[in-house]
Amino acid sequence: MSMLKGNAVVGQSGGPTAAINATLSGVIRGALAHSDVIPTIYGMRNGVDGLLREDLINLSEIFNEKKLTDLENTPAAALGSCRRKLPKPGENDAVYEKLLEIFKKNDIRYFFYIGGNDSMDTVAKLSAYTAENDYEMRIIGVPKTIDNDLVVTDHTPGFGSAAKYIAVTIQEIIRDCAVYTTPAVTVVEIMGRDAGWLTAASAIGRAVNGISPDLVYLPERAFDMDKFFCDVKACLDRHPNVVIAVSEGVRFADGRYVGEGTQSGVADAFGHKYLSGTGKALELAVKEKFGCKVRSVELNICQRAAAHLQSKTDIDESVRVGKGAVDAAVSGITREMMTIDRVSDAPYRAEIGHSDVSKIANLIKKVNDEFINAEGNNITDAGINYLLPLIAGETAPEWKDGLPVYCIL
């Protein structure tokens, strides 16, 4: 493969995570290391939206080691994000023509897109278009999603930090719930519409210190309210402080979301109807059934934004995968998504690889069957063994006046 000299552009897309800026840092580090081939690396603001407006920021100029380290500890997408899905090729070529014009004008030959499923779709479509139009480019997708639901890769950058936040926070919630002797049920709702990876992470403590939720429900198993009541009753018979972790995406066997129950017929004083969520639905159901004290906690966006509680393993890998993307592109790879390939469990070791993006885009990786117990209400040891290395280690962000120091672009 011939050497391709030209500038690079990097963008971030989809929902933010606590590690997506570490991957951005990795891409910048990679480009700076290959400055003989890539004279300048630009950042596009708000993903492809900004690129189409030619809203580019010269990242080569402004970065030094201190700023890159700060960037790795900064939550959310420093370049901004977007949710644009590119049109199907042939449907609206104007968008592609505009992008090609901007690439040519800025001599951009390298395109790195950090994102989830939709971003891999962008990588696939843009790769096809530039190839068909004889404009040589190296286009690489760099995965990120807290949901861990991309196929081929062992796990996704961003997942480990969100999993660590959930694992630590649920320990704190369980200790908080343990102080009273009155029977009480606490339902913790965790992100994950289609896959239960994040909710599974709530169980990790069982293997470390024995502190873990009594019950764990994932969207991979149909939710049965009667079975749920039996599970809760069995727990309440054993001890007074029952803690339950549940994915926002759990559904009944007929496909309805458990959280939908609270939507139909619910209206507030202003006449609005709204979905109050899966945790709230189960809170109300338990209150009606058992009459005991019940509350629900929704971890909400904190679980994807908590950069103060990053997993060091996740951040290190997020940087590596970003650098690896540039190395791969410079060596001739294109139309691929970077992957993390687990080489061994104990000691944990992973290598950076890549795979055809068309085998990845628009597919969802569910939690493995062997990671869910037979009753469908907890995680197996095999599942915890998979998760445990991903939350290992803590990062050391800089603090000033009691607050973490961020890199704002």
Next chain:
Amino acid sequence: MSMLKGNAVVGQSGGPTAAINATLSGVIRGALAHSDVIPTIYGMRNGVDGLLREDLINLSEIFNEKKLTDLENTPAAALGSCRRKLPKPGENDAVYEKLLEIFKKNDIRYFFYIGGNDSMDTVAKLSAYTAENDYEMRIIGVPKTIDNDLVVTDHTPGFGSAAKYIAVTIQEIIRDCAVYTTPAVTVVEIMGRDAGWLTAASAIGRAVNGISPDLVYLPERAFDMDKFFCDVKACLDRHPNVVIAVSEGVRFADGRYVGEGTQSGVADAFGHKYLSGTGKALELAVKEKFGCKVRSVELNICQRAAAHLQSKTDIDESVRVGKGAVDAAVSGITREMMTIDRVSDAPYRAEIGHSDVSKIANLIKKVNDEFINAEGNNITDAGINYLLPLIAGETAPEWKDGLPVYCIL
């Protein structure tokens, strides 16, 4: 004052915090340092509830330096808690007689109660009873509450850590919200039924790095929905990502809680009525008024349980106040609550003092007028100057396999 030799008992009461175990550690450290006067220090499980069952644990025997340090980094009440309020003297003397019997049986002469308002009430009543019955005791209240609403003391142990959690978390939420360009409003509901101290802490970032909520509403000011809409509109005119911090306890001028609006008439599919909260009420109101994307986030019990994000200043003071309680008691003080007295702002310096518990129990300290801006929708620089030193510094809990190490009693 004569030397009083005898055993000690310590209990924790009320809602847990991320620092109440640091105070417990301080009391144990103090007792161990005075072992010539206090041969044994007992812990009562679940506060006075456990004491009445004589459910005591010998703390002198089981603690070493490593265990005390772990205890200081462990969230919630390691001894358990209770919500019992002692009867008025004369109403039910059986409770007091039982307590006195247990004190005599175990040669207990020192009583330390770590808690909030109700606990100070317990200290006052028990002091009166034992004095009247000629049983010499030293009875000291040691404050803790994330709400910071106790009078006389400059601030309460536990507040600084909760304030730090809120200050850091709101920064992460603001960065998360900043990634898209579509107009959106995010309402963050923060604990504080009667006083807005915790919500005020959301504004701290303004003085450090400029990242703070656009609007901050405390229960100290009557909430006006029309004024609120004007405030929000002005923010949306300036930038697309509006973040609002609001105390759960904000009320309209007529005294109704803002969160009550969502209660009346709201019922779920099972026919339950429920209070969905202040944040949800404002989310729905903004959605109806502006039609833009709106969401609400409730920080919930995480804000009082997050030991992984303690303020070092808070933990150091929490230990000091616990040790100081034993020092004071041994020197002859009784029927007092320990206080933290601020000596200077810059550099911040505080001393441990004590004050008559009857001047403290059952009173609420509101946020100072000069800490709230004239519009009643943000915090003044004076307010931030008060708050800033209280979140300073980070603790270094021990981690094992990606999770913090706790001390479980």
